[in-house]
Amino acid sequence: MKTTTRLALALSAAALVLTVGASHAQDRMKIRIGTEGAYPPFNNLTSAGQLEGFDIDIARALCEEMNAECEFITQDWDGIIPALQAGKFDAIIASMSITPERSEQVDFSKKYYNTPPAIAAPKDTDITGVTKEALAGKTVGAQGATTHFNFSEATYTDSDIRAYPTAQEYQLDLANGRLDAVNDDVVVLSEWLATPDGECCKIVGTITPVEEIHGPGAGIAVRKGETELADRFSQAIDAIRANGKYQAINEKYFDFDVYGG
Amino acid sequence: MSEIAPASVVEKPPAPPRPWTGERIAGAVLLGLWLLCGIGLVAYLVAAWKPELFQRYLPYYLSGLGVTLTLVGLSIVFGALLSVPIAWMRLSQNRVLGGLAYVYVYFFRGTPLIAQTFLIYYGLGSFRPELQALGLWTFFREAWYCAILAFTLNTAAYQAEILRGAIESVSRGQWEAASALGLSKLQTLWKIVLPQAMIVALRPYGNEIILMIKGSAIVAIITVYDLMGETRRAYSRTFDFQTYIWAAIIYLAIVELLRNIVDWIERRITVHLKR
Incomplete structure (x- = not known):
C-alpha cells in the first residue's frame, strides 16, 4: 500500500x-x-x-x-x-x-x-490576566497532548493543570465550575462562547505564542x-x-x- | 523391632516412557515461540533504553502507580463494606429488598465502568445547583472523589455477587445443625458459614482486584492521572512506544504479585482440606 x-x-x-x-x-x-x-x-x-x-x-x-x-x-x-x-x-x-x-x-x-491561544474563564472570574501570577492557585483545564496543555504545564507552574480527552469535556467542567480557567485556541474558545453552552464564560485574554511550544x-x-x-x-x-x-x-x-x- | 528383610524392598517402578508425540512437539514449539517473544521484548527494551527518558518520566510513572494503587485499594475496601448489605438484601426473603439489590447489581454489572465513571463525573456535574442545594457539590467537584465513588459502586456490585454465591455454596444443613445446637443466626454466619464461604470466595475476590487494577486505566478521562494517564502523557511527548511497554510491564508485575499473594493465602486457609 x-x-x-x-x-x-x-x-x-x-x-x-x-x-x-x-x-x-x-x-x-x-x-x-x-x-x-x-x-x-x-x-x-x-x-x-x-x-x-x-x-x-x-x-x-x-x-x-x-x-x-x-x-x-x-x-x-x-x-x-x-x-x-x-x-x-x-x-x-x-x-x-x-x-x-x-x-x-x-x-x-x-x-x-x-491563531493565538487564549484563556477563558467564567464571567464573574477574579482572574485579570494570562500570566503565571494571574492564574496562581487556580485550576486550569486544557485538552491533553496539545500545545496548549504543554504550554499550561510549562508556564502556569503555580496552578493545578488538568488534562481532558477533548475540548467538550473541559467546556463542561468550566461551565459547571470545576475549572477556574481553560487554555485553548482563541478561535475554538470564541466559537464555544458564542453558543448557549458557553454563556457562562468569557475570554480573559490572548497569549503571545511561544515559538518552541506553539510553533x-x-x-x-x-x-x-x-x-x-x-x-x-x-x-x-x-x-x-x-x-x-x-x-x-x-x-x-x-x-x-x-x-x- | 523386627528387621525388614531386604527381599521385601519394593523396586521403584521404571519411569513411564515419554515419546516425542505430536502434542509434545507442538507444546515445545509454542513454548519456544513465547520464549523468543520474551527475549525479543527484552532485547527491544535494552536497545531502546534511553536514560534521559527514564530519568525524566520515572517520577511520573511512580506517582501514577501510587494513584492507581490508592484508587483501587480504597475502592476495593469501600466496595467490600458496601457489598455486605447488598449481598444480605440479595439473600433476603423480602421481595422488595431482593429486587432492589438485584437491580443495583444488574445495572453496575451490565454497563461499562467507563460509562459509569463518565456519568458520575460529567453527568452529575451538570446538576451543580441541585448538588449545591444538597451540600454535595464539594464532594462531586473533585474528580478524585468521583473516581472513588464510581469504582466503589461498581466493585460493590461484583463483590456482593461473590459474597452471595459463596454463602449460598455452604449447604443448608450447616445452618440447620447450628440452629439445633442453639446458635443464633449471626453466630452461625460468623463462626460457621463465613469461614467456609471465604475459601470459596478467595479466588473470585483475587480476580476482582485484578480486574479493578486493569479497569482503573480508564480513569484519565476524568482528569485523574493514574499509571495509564501518565503513560499517555509520556507517549504524547515522546511518541515512543516503549512508554506503553513499561506501563504493561508494571501492570503485569502488580497482577503477578497479587496472584502469588492469593495463592499463598489459599494454601494457608485450606491446610485442613489437604490430605
Whole structure:
C-alpha cells in the first residue's frame, strides 16, 4: 500500500511537471486524510455524522487544487500521529501545530493558519490576566497532548493543570465550575462562547505564542520522509491563497484573517 | 523391632516412557515461540533504553502507580463494606429488598465502568445547583472523589455477587445443625458459614482486584492521572512506544504479585482440606 501510494505520488508529480496540467483527469491520486472531528469550528462532526469545519473545507480545496481524490478518516487526537505512521491515512489535516517535538516524528507542510491561544474563564472570574501570577492557585483545564496543555504545564507552574480527552469535556467542567480557567485556541474558545453552552464564560485574554511550544502555526502532517507530498500540500496552500479560495473559506467561518502574520 | 528383610524392598517402578508425540512437539514449539517473544521484548527494551527518558518520566510513572494503587485499594475496601448489605438484601426473603439489590447489581454489572465513571463525573456535574442545594457539590467537584465513588459502586456490585454465591455454596444443613445446637443466626454466619464461604470466595475476590487494577486505566478521562494517564502523557511527548511497554510491564508485575499473594493465602486457609 505504502509503495503504491509513493509510486502514485512520484508518477503524478512527474506527470504534473511534464504535462503542466494538460491531462489532470488521468492521474488523480488518492489521499486519505486523518482528522479529529471534535474541534469546532476547525473540524467537527454534525449531528448527522458529517465532517465539517475550516480544516475540512481547506482540505477539500487543497485536494481539488492537487487534483487528488480525498477520503476523510476520523481518529482520536491522542493516537492521530501513530495512526499516520501506521498507514491508516496519508496526511493529518486537524489544526495540528507545527512543533519541534512533532517534527521529529512527522514532516509538515507550511502553515495554513495561525491563531493565538487564549484563556477563558467564567464571567464573574477574579482572574485579570494570562500570566503565571494571574492564574496562581487556580485550576486550569486544557485538552491533553496539545500545545496548549504543554504550554499550561510549562508556564502556569503555580496552578493545578488538568488534562481532558477533548475540548467538550473541559467546556463542561468550566461551565459547571470545576475549572477556574481553560487554555485553548482563541478561535475554538470564541466559537464555544458564542453558543448557549458557553454563556457562562468569557475570554480573559490572548497569549503571545511561544515559538518552541506553539510553533509557527497549524500545518499538514505527513509521514516522515514523504516530503514530496508535504511540498505538494505547501504549493497547494500557496495556490488557494493566490486564487481566492482560501479567503472565501476564511470568510465563511471567521470575520478576521486566520492565516496570521 | 523386627528387621525388614531386604527381599521385601519394593523396586521403584521404571519411569513411564515419554515419546516425542505430536502434542509434545507442538507444546515445545509454542513454548519456544513465547520464549523468543520474551527475549525479543527484552532485547527491544535494552536497545531502546534511553536514560534521559527514564530519568525524566520515572517520577511520573511512580506517582501514577501510587494513584492507581490508592484508587483501587480504597475502592476495593469501600466496595467490600458496601457489598455486605447488598449481598444480605440479595439473600433476603423480602421481595422488595431482593429486587432492589438485584437491580443495583444488574445495572453496575451490565454497563461499562467507563460509562459509569463518565456519568458520575460529567453527568452529575451538570446538576451543580441541585448538588449545591444538597451540600454535595464539594464532594462531586473533585474528580478524585468521583473516581472513588464510581469504582466503589461498581466493585460493590461484583463483590456482593461473590459474597452471595459463596454463602449460598455452604449447604443448608450447616445452618440447620447450628440452629439445633442453639446458635443464633449471626453466630452461625460468623463462626460457621463465613469461614467456609471465604475459601470459596478467595479466588473470585483475587480476580476482582485484578480486574479493578486493569479497569482503573480508564480513569484519565476524568482528569485523574493514574499509571495509564501518565503513560499517555509520556507517549504524547515522546511518541515512543516503549512508554506503553513499561506501563504493561508494571501492570503485569502488580497482577503477578497479587496472584502469588492469593495463592499463598489459599494454601494457608485450606491446610485442613489437604490430605
